[in-house]
Amino acid sequence: MRRAVSILCVLLVIPLLLLFLHIHAALPNDTAPLVQEKYASWSGVLRLWVYEGWEANAITWLNRAISSFEKAYSGVYIQARKVDAEALRSFCTSGVNPPDMILFPPGLLENAGGLAPLDEPPALREGLAACGGGYAVPVLMGGYAWAYDRQALDSPPQEADDATLACAPAGEYSSLPAALMLLLTGEQGAEIELEAPGLDLGLPVSVDRDEAQPSTLPALSEDAYAAFTRGEVDALPVSQAQIRRLKALSEAGRGPDWTAAATGEAMLADQLLLLGIVDWPRDDLEARQELCRAFLAHLLSVETQTSLTVAGALPVLEGLTIYAGESGYEALEAAASLPLLVPPVFGTSGRETLDAVAGAFWSGQISAYEGIERLRAAFAR
Structure with a gap:
């Protein structure tokens, strides 16, 4: 009986051995081509x-x-x-x-x-x-524009003494003081028509380039935005960050009756x-x-x-508008249609130039127009 079982086991193993030899012969020696075919594209x-x-x-x-x-x-x-x-x-x-x-x-x-x-x-x-x-x-x-209180002003300031102004200090990678200087380099007069319907904002057309030294400006203050929301100042330069906060206040039924506008000869693109x-x-x-x-x-x-x-950011593609009818942001978008003053990307020279020129303007040493010419010369490529 035991011998019969052994013979039966051998008979069962032989077909399995033959099947294994057949499969082995059918497989390629190198599987790398199969792997490369399956993962032809990087993942x-x-x-x-x-x-x-x-x-x-x-x-x-x-x-x-x-x-x-x-x-x-x-x-x-x-x-x-x-x-x-x-x-x-x-x-x-x-x-x-x-x-x-x-x-x-x-x-x-x-x-x-x-x-x-x-x-x-x-x-x-x-x-x-x-x-x-x-x-x-x-x-x-990002961009810069005026935010102003409609209860105090009918239009954005054209000169520093047109309104009670406030401005926050420069940030690590933004400069509201330099932005305010540029916002004062033109009158709000002509209208700009962009491709998006409903976008109709005032932009500069003519300026008196023989402007005297600027009027005395307020001290830079970290409290500038809060002072505007309390109605203590009429206008201040804002970026997309402040626009977003002002819109949130308005939606909550709080804050001033504000609007935004783009003025000036150029926009700082830092x-x-x-x-x-x-x-x-x-x-x-x-x-x-x-x-x-x-x-x-x-x-x-x-x-x-x-x-x-x-x-709440601006596109970098030429001619693309995305904020038609969006209060606040449409002013930033209009500002971005102005000639851009772009500081050097590498190194700290651009930030140092912005700080120096804005400081000279803020202290009354140069006019806004002299300031913009200095930035144009420094950032020319």
């Missing part, structure tokens, strides 16, 4: 570091843009992380695994070291396409957020950088730029 995670000091709503816009990009590129994921200025300054020298991309404001990086060269993007607002020197491209911008692609040795660097360039193109698409309304 994985691209890491993006974002300067934490830019406004929080920019992250909302960025996350939406990332989501739509990931849907279009199956298997590719972008991990956005907010980091401080020091982390960005040392992104390729700290010994930490560098990101694939960075988003940063002008003046934060000393130079373009560690960034890959980029083609000049088409269709950006004049002055923006080349501002990154071929190593960074702006993907969104509130940029630029994308740079990191050039760091990796086995798959070419594939990574190709996808990073595709992501940059995605951020600059009309669809993605139009969605900047969620961030």
Whole structure:
């Protein structure tokens, strides 16, 4: 009986052995071609570091843009992380695994070291396409305009003594004092007609360039915005951050009866957020950088730029308007249609120039018109 069982087991094993030999012969010796065929396109995670000091709503816009990009590129994921200025300054020298991309404001990086060269993007607002020197491209911008109390003024101030003014000090990467100086370089008179319907705002047409030294201006105050909301001042320069807060107050039935307007000969474009692609040795660097360039193109698409309304930011594409009929923001958009004064992206010279010129204006040493000419000369490329 035992012998019969052994014979039966052998008979069962022989077909299994023959089947195994057949399968082994059918398989290729090297499975790498099969793997390459299956994963012909790169997949994985691209890491993006974002300067934490830019406004929080920019992250909302960025996350939406990332989501739509990931849907279009199956298997590719972008991990956005907010980091401080020091982390960005040392992104390729700290010994930490560098990101694939960075988003940063002008003046934060000393130079373009560690960034890959980029083609000049088409269709950006004049002055923006080349501002990154071929190593960074702006993907969104902020703006400046007047906010004024309609109960006190019929129109925005044309001179410093036309109203009771207030102004906050310069921030780390923005300059309301310089913005106020530029807002005083023109009269509100002619109307500008942009492509979007309903956008009809006053912009400068003529100025007296023999203007005397400016009137005495108020001391810069961190309390400027609060003073305006309390009705203690008539007007102040604002960026998108203050516009958003004023709109929230109005929607809550609080604050002054305010409106915003764009005046001046030019707008200061120092509130940029630029994308740079990191050039760091990796086995798959070419594939990574190709996808990073595709992501940059995605951020600059009309669809993605139009969605900047969620961030309260301005598009960088020439002629694109997204805030028609949106009180406050439409004034910023009108200001952005003026010639842009764009400080250098790399190094601190742009911020130092802004501080020096605004300081000279604020102390009465130069007029607003002299100030704008100094900025034009300093920022000329």
